[in-house]
Amino acid sequence: MKKLTLGALVLTAFGASSLYAQSSATTATSGSARVLAKIQLAKVTDLNFGDLVAGAAVGTVVVDTAGARTSTGGVSLAAGTVSQASFTVTGEANKSYTITVPASVSLVSGANSMTVNGFVLSPVTPATIPASGSGPLNIGATLNVAASQATGTYTAPFNVTVAYN
Amino acid sequence: MKRLTTFASAAALMWLAAGAMSAQSSATQSATATARVLAKIQLTKNTDLNFGDLVAGGSAGTVVVSTTGTRTSTGGVTLAVGTVTQAGFTVVGEPNKTYTITVPASVTLNGPGGNTMAVNGFVLNPTSPATLPAGGSAPLNIGATLNVAANQVTGSYSNTFNVVVAYN
Numbered sequence: 001m002k003k004l005t006l007g008a009l010v011l012t013a014f015g016a017s018s019l020y021a022q023s024s025a026t027t028a029t030s031g032s033a034r035v036l037a038k039i040q041l042a043k044v045t046d047l048n049f050g051d052l053v054a055g056a057a058v059g060t061v062v063v064d065t066a067g068a069r070t071s072t073g074g075v076s077l078a079a080g081t082v083s084q085a086s087f088t089v090t091g092e093a094n095k096s097y098t099i100t101v102p103a104s105v106s107l108v109s110g111a112n113s114m115t116v117n118g119f120v121l122s123p124v125t126p127a128t129i130p131a132s133g134s135g136p137l138n139i140g141a142t143l144n145v146a147a148s149q150a151t152g153t154y155t156a157p158f159n160v161t162v163a164y165n
Numbered sequence: 166m167k168r169l170t171t172f173a174s175a176a177a178l179m180w181l182a183a184g185a186m187s188a189q190s191s192a193t194q195s196a197t198a199t200a201r202v203l204a205k206i207q208l209t210k211n212t213d214l215n216f217g218d219l220v221a222g223g224s225a226g227t228v229v230v231s232t233t234g235t236r237t238s239t240g241g242v243t244l245a246v247g248t249v250t251q252a253g254f255t256v257v258g259e260p261n262k263t264y265t266i267t268v269p270a271s272v273t274l275n276g277p278g279g280n281t282m283a284v285n286g287f288v289l290n291p292t293s294p295a296t297l298p299a300g301g302s303a304p305l306n307i308g309a310t311l312n313v314a315a316n317q318v319t320g321s322y323s324n325t326f327n328v329v330v331a332y333n
Contacts, residue, residue, distance in 0.1 A: 036190070038192075039190060039191060039192050040192050041192040041193065041194040042194065043194050043195075043196055046196050046197040046198070046199065047196055047197070047198040047199070048198075048199050048200075049198070049199065049200035050200070050201070051201045051203050051259075051262070051332065052200065052201070052202060052203065053202070053203050053204075053205050053206070053332065054202050061200065076332075077333070078203055078259075078262070078332030078333055079263065079332055079333040080201075085196040085198070087194060087196075105198055107198055107199070107200060109202075114200060114202075116198050139196075141198065143200050145202070149202050150202065151202045151203060151204045151259070152201070152202055153199065153200075153201045154199065154200050154201070154202065155197055155198065155199045155200075156197070156198055157195045157196065157197050157198075158195065158196060158197075158198060159193050159194070159195050159196075160193065160194055160195075160196060161191055161192070161193040162191060162192055162193075163190055163191030163192075164190040164191065
């Protein structure tokens with residue numbers, strides 16, 4: 001880089017000597033740019049609807065952003081581990097960002113499937129990164145269970161994206 | 166000159182590369198969503214709880230039937246030969262899943278002329294909470310204590326009681 005700078009200076013000097021008329025003017029002005037801390041998302045827990053028993057009627061299992069679980073319709077809940085999806089968002093303090101989740105995800109167990117939709121976010125989007133530069137992101141959703149849904153463990157991955165506005 | 170131009174181009178490329186790397190304005194993470202649908206838990210009765218035949222005495226006493234159907238007595242009660250059984254059930258459900266068993270604290274058996282006897286002290290085998298074995302099916306046996314008053318009026322005393330198994 002040092003060498004390059006010197007070369008450029010020499011070239012400029014040559015140019016000035018052959019073109020003495022002033023053909024340009026320079027005025028000082030100010031430019032500004034802010035380099036933001038990268039926005040990052042780290043997963044803490046996966047979304048787990050836990051154990052349930054399907055009934056003769058359709059039903060749902062709702063896990064909220066705090067990991068509390070409720071059911072509707074023919075579904076009976078069974079004890080076991082339940083959790084919301086949780087992440088840590090790290091980035092530029094006080095900067096606004098958006099959170100994107102799928103409209104729906106299909107959980108599969110062999111040939112059988114169940115649909116997860118109705119994702120809920122805490123904080124809601126758009127959110128602001130806290131002054132500390134890091135904050136939690138919790139995601140709940142609704143599991144749709146068919147009447148007499150086949151037994152088994154249903155699972156699928158889904159993507160969560162955070163982006164600066 | 167040629168040499169200088171080459172240097173300049175390289176420098177510009179480096180700037181472009183640096184710009185692209187620092188412009189990380191979004192991040193995506195994959196999470197997993199999971200749910201497990203369990204086999205229904207079911208309870209089938211095999212035998213009813215039967216304290217059998219007894220003779221009341223001049224003082225109060227008890228008849229205890231264990232979870233294996235073994236019968237003992239205390240106090241003024243005398244036992245008589247006859248059929249005696251614990252309450253026996255089969256629990257069927259999700260292998261390796263934990264469940265709770267609920268029985269009443271006490272049941273009143275009704276006899277002739279409005280006379281009653283209380284059954285309490287229910288004992289369970291397995292105890293609650295229990296875990297279904299790998300095969301998904303297990304026996305459940307329930308014993309209890311019958312409280313017999315002094316000179317309890319003769320007759321047959323009975324009632325029904327509920328046993329509940331649940332995944333919670």
